[in-house]
Amino acid sequence: MEERQIKADQEAILLEPVRRTGRTFYTTVTILVALIVVGLVAYVNQYRTGLGVTDLSRQVFWGVYITNFVFFIGISHAGALIVAVLRLVKAEWRRPITRAAEVVTVFALLFGVASILIDLGRPDRMLFLVKHAQFQSPLLWDVISVTTYLTASSIYLYIAMIPDMALLRDRGGRLGWLYQTLSLGWTGTSRQQRRLDKITNFMAVLVVIIAVTVHTVVSFVFVMTVQPMWHAAILAPYFVAGAIFSGIATIILMMAFTRKLYHLEDYIKPIHFNNLGLFLLTMALFWFYFTLAEYLTTVYGNEPTQMAIFWSKLTGGYAPYFWAMFVLCFVIPLPILAFKKTRTILGTSVASVSVIIGMWLERYTIIVPTLTTQRLALPAVNYAPTWVEWSILAGCVSFFVLLYMLFTKIFPIISITEISEGRERLLAESREGAGSHASQAAPGMSTTLEL
């Protein structure tokens, strides 16, 4: 009886965001929509006049938009890691954060694709990428792998949501028709459950493999040219590590906001931020290792064209960006994440904001300084992005947050079924008298298992 009561209470809290909408939500949405409108105005301006409204030039022909492309695709690796890997290693603490992570993945991918389309000189010809596809081009490999990743992640997100949607369907309400269609006749029989488990496990493996290939292929866009500092094999694992790095930071930030705005303190606990914070710390160290390897080999090799770019980053025109990146990606997050005392919700959130901005700068300093190299026999030009480029970046980020917020209003952002499953597993184990299992995280239980 008590168990049923706890379960009903739990569902009520988790479904609260879907049922009620407060004033904060509407205020936030208004601000986001305003930013999106600014971005749209900027893009329409660009569509009508041409890419000349940016500060791109004959020499620096790739800038903010390509940075955004790599950045958003990077963030989309959050889902693959958290959801799929943690599921495969059976980490129980993942349960409250899986859905948010997958949602971040799907929406981030959308804006990665959007950024590339925004960058095209003739976006009206974008379907030529399909119609006249040339498979020798790394951009085509990108098209294929990103499309595959988007499809796989969307399917993964959807099938995980089916039991929850059946729950919402059974409760009725104004969107009952939507949940009815989407739940595909789920009745929770053990046969259906087994099937769902099998498919989910299979998709988890697939998503992890695809995620690694996606960002490797994104790096290949640069690696497959012969430009100095781009034509480096290390860029492939560097990009994958950087993607996971920025992805985890985004998850931490989104979780912190979700927890605060929807009062989900009983479900999203400091332990989650602690564990994600440790992950972030590991990735920060990986990032540092790759960066060190790249620059040390450059300096030691002392090749003139590469050194020109190296100095422009360390002491020249791009020094502010490079050093800001280093401070934001490493110097600030490392002490915060290294000590348990500062690895709190606030601490990890601060570190995450720092990492997200730092990683955007990292993409920028990979792309732009190489294009100002002297090898191209062109006069040196500066690149200072215009209001159009910044507005479009602001618009994309705002739209991404808006889509996430709209999602939380239609579907529960914490997977009710995953939580129930976790609880049942824990109860089953504790009934077997296995006391040593008490140390496992049990989200949703506000009783004695404080961690």
Next chain:
Amino acid sequence: MEFSRRALLKAAGLGIAGLAAKPLLDVLARPGAAEAAVGMPGKGTGRRWAMVVDLSACRQSDGCTVCTEACHRTHNVPVLGNDKEEIKWLWTAPYEKVFPEQEPEFMAEGLADSPVLVLCNHCDEPPCVRVCPTRATWKNEDGIVMIDYHRCIGCRYCMAGCPYGARSFNWRNPRPFIQDLNQDFPTRTRGVVEKCNFCVERLAEGLLPACVEACPENALIFGDFADPDSNVREILRSRHVIQRFPELGTKPNVYYVV
């Protein structure tokens, strides 16, 4: 209908292998190999157009810009007036920028700054061609690297692929900026890439490229590498020539007599 999992996996695997076969072969094919085979002597039309720039005869240092003007006029290249958005098919750059790694510390006076004519090298293994996602640029059977302005989607990947900076992009509508419209050559729209085309339209009529014809010093020599008796082959036999970045493996078809 019950499929066994094994049967499904087999079918899926074969299906994917079948779909991936052609693209995979494309990727692994040597870039430009098919086109180069056609352009090689004895196959297709058998021509290999090439150019030699004789820097000793060229008087760019006196401010001569006849070749550039001829080229840009013939091809409706707009005059935009700023370094960032300018479109140039043929231009000069200082020697130290064109040949940055062939510059000894104590070289001949004035040589480092002397202007060298640069243009698309119409490479035999063009890195720009293999990265184009829509095949808007390709190497034709005469060895000229072409651009189809109607297929280009303006992604500018070819500009990233080219190590010589030979390509320009239309950052805005170029038509208002064309000074002397040549009705016989198409104009471009904004959002597409363009570059020197070795005057393929003039070659089709048996004429020499505009720059070659316009040069008062005959400093530009244009000919067919596939013909052992051509002027360009003669120069390569008799004089010492250099190329831009030969170590990159692009096999450029523009040579320089210093």
